[in-house]
Amino acid sequence: MSRDEIRKTVEDIYVRVSNESLxxxxxxxxxxxxxxxxxxxxxxxxxxxxxxxxxxxxxxxxYEVLSFYTMFSTxxxxxxxxxxxxxxxxxxxxxxEVVEALKEKLGIDFGETTExxxxxxxxSSCLGLCGVSPVMMINEEAYGNLTPEKVKTIxxxxxxxxxxxxxx
Amino acid sequence: xxxxxNTILICAGGACISAGEKSVKETLEEKLQEYSLENVxxxxxxxxxxxxxxxxxxxxxxxxxxxxxxxxxxxxxxxxEHLLKGRVVNDLLYKGDKGDLTIKPQExxxxxxEQVKIATRNLGVIDPxxxxxxxxxxxxxxxxxxxxxxxxxxxxxxxxxxxxxxxxGAGFPTYMKWTLARNSxxxxxxxxxxxxxxxxxxxxxxxxxEGDPHAIVEAMTIAAYVIGAEKGFxxxxxxxxxxxxxxxxxxxxxxxxxxxxxxxxxxxxxxDLEIRIGAGAFVCGEETALINSIExxxxxxxxxxxxxxxxxxWGKPTLNNNVETYANIAPxxxxxxxxxxxxxxxxxxxxxxxxxxxxxxxxxxVEVPFGTSLRKLVFEIGGGIPNGKKMKAVQTGGxxxxxxxMEYIDTPITYDNLKSLGAIVGSGGLIIMDEDDCMVxxxxxxxxxxxxxxxxQCTPCREGTKQMHEIMKxxxxxxxxxxxxxKLKELGQYxxxxxxxxxxxxxPQPVIxxxxxxxxxxxxxxDEKKCPAKRCKALTRVVIDKEKCVGCTACARVCPxxxxxxxxxxxxEIDPDICTRCGSCITVCRxxxxxxxxx
Numbered sequence: 001m002s003r004d005e006i007r008k009t010v011e012d013i014y015v016r017v018s019n020e021s022l023x024x025x026x027x028x029x030x031x032x033x034x035x036x037x038x039x040x041x042x043x044x045x046x047x048x049x050x051x052x053x054x055x056x057x058x059x060x061x062x063y064e065v066l067s068f069y070t071m072f073s074t075x076x077x078x079x080x081x082x083x084x085x086x087x088x089x090x091x092x093x094x095x096x097e098v099v100e101a102l103k104e105k106l107g108i109d110f111g112e113t114t115e116x117x118x119x120x121x122x123x124s125s126c127l128g129l130c131g132v133s134p135v136m137m138i139n140e141e142a143y144g145n146l147t148p149e150k151v152k153t154i155x156x157x158x159x160x161x162x163x164x165x166x167x168x
Numbered sequence: 169x170x171x172x173x174n175t176i177l178i179c180a181g182g183a184c185i186s187a188g189e190k191s192v193k194e195t196l197e198e199k200l201q202e203y204s205l206e207n208v209x210x211x212x213x214x215x216x217x218x219x220x221x222x223x224x225x226x227x228x229x230x231x232x233x234x235x236x237x238x239x240x241x242x243x244x245x246x247x248x249e250h251l252l253k254g255r256v257v258n259d260l261l262y263k264g265d266k267g268d269l270t271i272k273p274q275e276x277x278x279x280x281x282e283q284v285k286i287a288t289r290n291l292g293v294i295d296p297x298x299x300x301x302x303x304x305x306x307x308x309x310x311x312x313x314x315x316x317x318x319x320x321x322x323x324x325x326x327x328x329x330x331x332x333x334x335x336x337g338a339g340f341p342t343y344m345k346w347t348l349a350r351n352s353x354x355x356x357x358x359x360x361x362x363x364x365x366x367x368x369x370x371x372x373x374x375x376x377x378e379g380d381p382h383a384i385v386e387a388m389t390i391a392a393y394v395i396g397a398e399k400g401f402x403x404x405x406x407x408x409x410x411x412x413x414x415x416x417x418x419x420x421x422x423x424x425x426x427x428x429x430x431x432x433x434x435x436x437x438x439x440d441l442e443i444r445i446g447a448g449a450f451v452c453g454e455e456t457a458l459i460n461s462i463e464x465x466x467x468x469x470x471x472x473x474x475x476x477x478x479x480x481x482w483g484k485p486t487l488n489n490n491v492e493t494y495a496n497i498a499p500x501x502x503x504x505x506x507x508x509x510x511x512x513x514x515x516x517x518x519x520x521x522x523x524x525x526x527x528x529x530x531x532x533x534v535e536v537p538f539g540t541s542l543r544k545l546v547f548e549i550g551g552g553i554p555n556g557k558k559m560k561a562v563q564t565g566g567x568x569x570x571x572x573x574m575e576y577i578d579t580p581i582t583y584d585n586l587k588s589l590g591a592i593v594g595s596g597g598l599i600i601m602d603e604d605d606c607m608v609x610x611x612x613x614x615x616x617x618x619x620x621x622x623x624x625q626c627t628p629c630r631e632g633t634k635q636m637h638e639i640m641k642x643x644x645x646x647x648x649x650x651x652x653x654x655k656l657k658e659l660g661q662y663x664x665x666x667x668x669x670x671x672x673x674x675x676p677q678p679v680i681x682x683x684x685x686x687x688x689x690x691x692x693x694x695d696e697k698k699c700p701a702k703r704c705k706a707l708t709r710v711v712i713d714k715e716k717c718v719g720c721t722a723c724a725r726v727c728p729x730x731x732x733x734x735x736x737x738x739x740x741e742i743d744p745d746i747c748t749r750c751g752s753c754i755t756v757c758r759x760x761x762x763x764x765x766x767x
Contacts, residue, residue, distance in 0.1 A: 022399050022442045023482070028464030033406070033445055061465075068466040068623075069447030071406055083407075087368030088563065088613055089525035089599050097750045104728055125450055125621070127407055128371035130525035130597070131183045131220020131532045140409040144186035148728065148752070 215379015
């Protein structure tokens with residue numbers, strides 16, 4: 001991807017987000033979300049630089065925002081980002097065992113991406129699905145009532161393309 | 169036009185979806201087509217029905233038969249037996265404690281019958297994507313009444329009579345917030361809905377946004393009229409994509425119907441609404457941090473005063489309420505403040521939505537009048553503790569709250585009562601814990617949370633919680649000393665006294681409250697190097713009883729870390745250095761030969 005392409009992408013997103021917004025000035029968060037979605041779960045540093053150039057927002061401020069919020073990443077992430085809930089209801093309901101199973105299955109720790117670039121494993125604060133704990137999300141899809149066996153099957157299914165509900 | 173013979177409601181709340189609702193619905197639609205029933209049977213996806221542990225749930229009308237835990241493989245039975253032959257499918261009915269079947273648990277069991285639904289009135293009843301269904305349930309009538317018949321002062325007067333207090337945690341009287349924002353003079357004002365529900369164990373805001381999004385649109389429009397705002401923002405956390413999706417649809421529909429946007433209902437009043445999405449920061453639930461985040465900044469709290477009602481979003485007067493608070497507004501306007509105040513008790517009027525999670529049979533959402541006892545919530549409505557275990561404590565209010573032990577189970581829930589027990593109502597999350605849960609571990613767990621979620625602005629919160637966490641780690645790994653307990657108390661007090669926002673001011677609460685009620689557990693960890701609940705890894709071993717083990721190898725096969733060795737038909741052994749204490753081996757052993765011990 002060339003620098004010009006990145007610039008055009010970022011500019012298009014920024015203009016669109018600004019136009020959709022009630023107040024023009026401060027659409028940084030929404031813009032960054034859209035950029036991240038566009039680049040498959042991460043924000044290339046070049047895109048952040050272009051955003052600075054287009055909007056005049058200091059690069060330091062963009063960096064500050066990017067590093068403050070856990071859902072933004074400037075490092076390439078997998079096609080599927082797995083967010084496993086680390087909150088108490090999941091913890092008391094066998095969440096620790098599910099986490100062990102996930103780590104073992106994927107062969108990675110939190111914050112890491114599998115070698116084939118398919119999965120990134122992250123922790124999430126409460127996903128608000130405590131009635132069916134333990135819970136995880138894969139991209140925008142949630143999975144509840146997890147067990148060590150069930151997560152392994154889900155991972156296999158997603159990998160084999162058997163899960164039509166999960167969008168890459 | 170064919171007459172609709174049956175209406176099938178399927179719960180499409182977040183929890184049921186994650187339990188497999190989508191494939192159930194798809195299979196159902198396929199089956200209906202197969203039997204050419206698609207025109208006479210209407211399938212409606214509703215918001216959360218509340219009983220998450222029974223999901224996916226399907227209710228078939230006109231009879232009102234309630235099917236639970238429906239899987240795609242069950243669908244053909246429902247179509248062929250129930251719909252075509254009129255026979256109830258017994259296998260899928262609600263089963264009571266003694267295996268007794270109930271066709272309509274929604275009319276029979278306390279989980280449903282003891283509820284008073286005001287904020288959650290439309291959840292599980294209507295299709296959240298349909299504005300017509302919302303209107304059919306008196307939706308937008310409150311807005312109409314306000315715009316055509318009421319002055320802003322009259323609206324505030326009703327709120328005052330209702331004694332509604334903020335449902336997000338702090339419990340500030342809602343009418344006062346509205347009055348302050350109304351009285352601030354400015355040409356521009358804003359209305360915000362705080363949908364950054366972050367407390368672990370609380371999910372009522374998610375359910376309302378997903379199940380009844382128009383309730384929020386209507387209430388925010390009323391609020392805007394009262395304080396004199398033309399623009400509003402819903403700040404929703406990014407972890408709730410479904411809520412964002414359904415709210416977006418609701419906003420667009422309301423605009424299309426002239427109930428939002430320019431010249432609402434031809435009254436000359438205009439108000440527009442936009443969703444702003446968070447990006448994974450718990451502290452943004454604090455109102456000034458939230459405002460910073462909407463402004464595109466790091467979500468760090470601001471100094472108060474000035475309060476948002478004077479200087480909020482972009483320095484303008486701003487009214488900020490949480491989702492559940494807004495969900496109560498329209499019914500209060502329609503029925504009057506006194507109607508709302510008939511529920512509840514002195515100082516805590518109306519109803520509150522509680523989220524039951526953890527070690528309780530009926531997990532899910534329940535709305536009950538304030539003043540209901542914890543016992544009733546946990547043991548009647550919640551159905552008690554599963555697997556014959558004993559309840560140890562109820563954690564309320566998430567990382568800002570505390571643990572309430574069994575001895576106070578009869579306490580009526582009010583803001584003041586819970587506060588005097590060292591806990592809070594908070595946003596209404598109740599996490600129930602049983603004898604297998606270690607309270608020291610729970611306190612450590614919450615600290616881990618605040619360490620990660622502290623925004624870092626105030627040193628006592630940023631560094632203090634980290635130090636407290638280190639001490640807790642020391643205690644749970646068996647290296648604690650008695651003086652650590654004094655340090656925890658002292659540090660906790662400093663952090664509470666010197667932090668800027670609610671996060672820091674309450675972060676030590678889980679430790680303080682567990683020390684108050686479960687002192688012996690702390691002592692056992694320190695003095696005896698023992699975890700009574702056998703939860704803390706370093707203080708627990710999983711051992712095989714050589715007398716009972718027959719060497720069937722089932723445990724060795726299931727062990728995820730291969731730490732069990734032994735020859736076939738000879739007693740096996742566990743290597744404690746590799747063992748993760750996951751307990752899989754205990755579950756598979758058919759000879760009860762494996763158990764957890766704490767020395």
